[in-house]
Amino acid sequence: MMRILSFILAMGMATAAQAEPKANQLFGAQTAASRQAPMPIGSYNRGCAAGLVQMPESGPTWQVMRLSRNRAWGHPEMIEFLQALSVAARQIGWAGLYIGDISQPRGGPMTSGHASHQIGLDADVWMLPPRRLDLTVADRERISSIPVRSADQRSVTANWSRAHHTLLRSAASDDRVDRIFVAAAVKLEMCRTATRADRAWLQKIRPVPGHDTHFHIRLKCPRGAVACQTQTPTVADLSKGGDGCDETLTWWVTDYLDPPKTPPQRPSGPRPKGARDFTLSDLPAQCREVLASR
Numbered sequence: 001m002m003r004i005l006s007f008i009l010a011m012g013m014a015t016a017a018q019a020e021p022k023a024n025q026l027f028g029a030q031t032a033a034s035r036q037a038p039m040p041i042g043s044y045n046r047g048c049a050a051g052l053v054q055m056p057e058s059g060p061t062w063q064v065m066r067l068s069r070n071r072a073w074g075h076p077e078m079i080e081f082l083q084a085l086s087v088a089a090r091q092i093g094w095a096g097l098y099i100g101d102i103s104q105p106r107g108g109p110m111t112s113g114h115a116s117h118q119i120g121l122d123a124d125v126w127m128l129p130p131r132r133l134d135l136t137v138a139d140r141e142r143i144s145s146i147p148v149r150s151a152d153q154r155s156v157t158a159n160w161s162r163a164h165h166t167l168l169r170s171a172a173s174d175d176r177v178d179r180i181f182v183a184a185a186v187k188l189e190m191c192r193t194a195t196r197a198d199r200a201w202l203q204k205i206r207p208v209p210g211h212d213t214h215f216h217i218r219l220k221c222p223r224g225a226v227a228c229q230t231q232t233p234t235v236a237d238l239s240k241g242g243d244g245c246d247e248t249l250t251w252w253v254t255d256y257l258d259p260p261k262t263p264p265q266r267p268s269g270p271r272p273k274g275a276r277d278f279t280l281s282d283l284p285a286q287c288r289e290v291l292a293s294r
């Protein structure tokens with residue numbers, strides 16, 4: 001018995017030794033962008049990015065948080081977009097924006113957190129309205145954002161404000177934005193309070209679990225970005241051309257939270273590969289060049 005066990009163990013170790021390194025380790029180890037023209041390569045959940053630029057740590061209307069992660073790298077269009085949005089934040093009475101994760105210096109799967117954020121076109125923005133923009137590096141590691149969604153996931157908290165609504169509307173109305181992820185309770189509240197005349201932008205606000213202390217902006221593939229894969233289904237498909245304030249949204253605060261008593265059959269077969277399982281062979285071929293670039 002012991003002999004069989006040690007044989008199995010040895011076999012396991014031999015396989016591990018030959019295994020291809022994980023893409024998230026390779027991309028997670030990068031400290032600077034590739035010296036290439038900007039190009040998002042692949043999809044938000046499976047790709048990498050050439051020629052990213054770094055969001056400056058601080059600006060007149062923003063601060064990047066958690067600097068130790070070195071994830072404030074984005075496609076130039078994303079950096080431009082965030083800076084403009086932080087100016088819009090001044091108009092709603094905030095000092096600016098606290099910026100969370102964008103991408104690693106060369107994009108790619110991350111060593112922790114997020115399945116997406118791989119091609120420089122996703123960014124997290126904190127729900128915490130900045131009162132000051134002179135936080136030290138240490139402050140930016142220590143301070144946390146605030147939940148705008150209740151612990152039972154059904155409603156917004158007192159932290160949610162009209163200013164949040166205005167900021168998200170302004171972001172979603174930008175043509176460069178593909179979609180924005182928020183907690184379902186946040187979208188429900190926005191559906192309830194949006195004016196009847198101007199609701200087209202609401203289509204881009206999408207309910208995704210976990211987005212209670214930040215919102216997640218996803219930009220469309222920039223014009224001419226031939227290696228960038230547009231996401232399907234589109235938000236227009238998902239909301240059947242409407243504003244998404246429908247039963248698919250209510251589902252998140254009903255059946256999703258109180259599932260029917262008979263659990264659905266788990267699909268058999270191996271678990272599909274997640275972002276942290278990817279090796280270079282799982283990513284578009286150009287990602288090898290992105291890694292190899294100076």
Ligand SMILES: [Zn+2]
Binds near residue numbers: 124215
């Ligand atoms: Zn995100």
